[in-house]
Amino acid sequence: xxxxxxxxxxxxxxxxxxxxxxxxxxxxxxxxxxxxxxxxxxxxxxxxxxxxxxxxxxxxxxxxxxxxxxxxxxxxxxxxxxxxxxxxxxxxxxxxxxxxxxxxxxxxxxxxxxxxxxxxxxxxxxxxxxxxxxxxxxxxxxxxxxxxxxxxxxxxxxxxxxxxxxxxxxxxxxxxxxxxxxxxxxxxxxxxxxxxxxxxxxxxxxxxxxxxxxxxxxxxxxxxxxxxxxxxxxxxxxxxxxxxxxxxxxxxxxxx
Numbered sequence: 001x002x003x004x005x006x007x008x009x010x011x012x013x014x015x016x017x018x019x020x021x022x023x024x025x026x027x028x029x030x031x032x033x034x035x036x037x038x039x040x041x042x043x044x045x046x047x048x049x050x051x052x053x054x055x056x057x058x059x060x061x062x063x064x065x066x067x068x069x070x071x072x073x074x075x076x077x078x079x080x081x082x083x084x085x086x087x088x089x090x091x092x093x094x095x096x097x098x099x100x101x102x103x104x105x106x107x108x109x110x111x112x113x114x115x116x117x118x119x120x121x122x123x124x125x126x127x128x129x130x131x132x133x134x135x136x137x138x139x140x141x142x143x144x145x146x147x148x149x150x151x152x153x154x155x156x157x158x159x160x161x162x163x164x165x166x167x168x169x170x171x172x173x174x175x176x177x178x179x180x181x182x183x184x185x186x187x188x189x190x191x192x193x194x195x196x197x198x199x200x201x202x203x204x205x206x207x208x209x210x211x212x213x214x215x216x217x218x219x220x221x222x223x224x225x226x227x228x229x230x231x232x233x234x235x236x237x238x239x240x241x242x243x244x245x246x247x248x249x250x251x252x253x254x255x256x
Contacts, residue, residue, distance in 0.1 A: 055136055065136070071145055075100050077101075104122060111210060120166070127153055130233055173199045200221050
């Protein structure tokens, strides 16, 4: 019978004799964020739809990874272990990194008769889409192999406000949430609606057509825009300002 050790934020499962983990060597597998579990609530049936996702480990005998096509190898920035005030964060509270350093790039891709090289260079600090790519553990560090199009932009400084968007991406400074209702009632933090309006800070060079030419975007820095509420990647600047990077197609209107 499998044994369970329950804590407030995790469940530890011994894989020994558990049919649902057939073929797994006897060891311990840890699952986070199960919430509150009652004794007897976990059965074999509970694990049928459970997926264990881990980085692919590259054996030490391989000394390099060469991405193919329009793929890029990025060394993932380490997760913050503490808050700015020095409080140690539990694993469940550590935000998944969305940035890192470009280690290697592919040879590019061909559109029509035009051969296009990768626009990001080795050593560049980049931000990428949250759920993009395949994670690989290589030389003791976590890396990500992803398509160039999954890279949101290049960080030229340590502050996201200086992000240089790529392709059809747009960087927007999010407007402040309304403090009051139309009738003058003060809103609590919990009742404030997430804004979907902001000012365009920077735009990418545009998408590529079938001949490899750039098609300029329909928005420009300085525009105030309305964008899709659940699109893009959210970031916080060094001064606490909220930003969002999204595709130009997720911008619905320009306000004036």
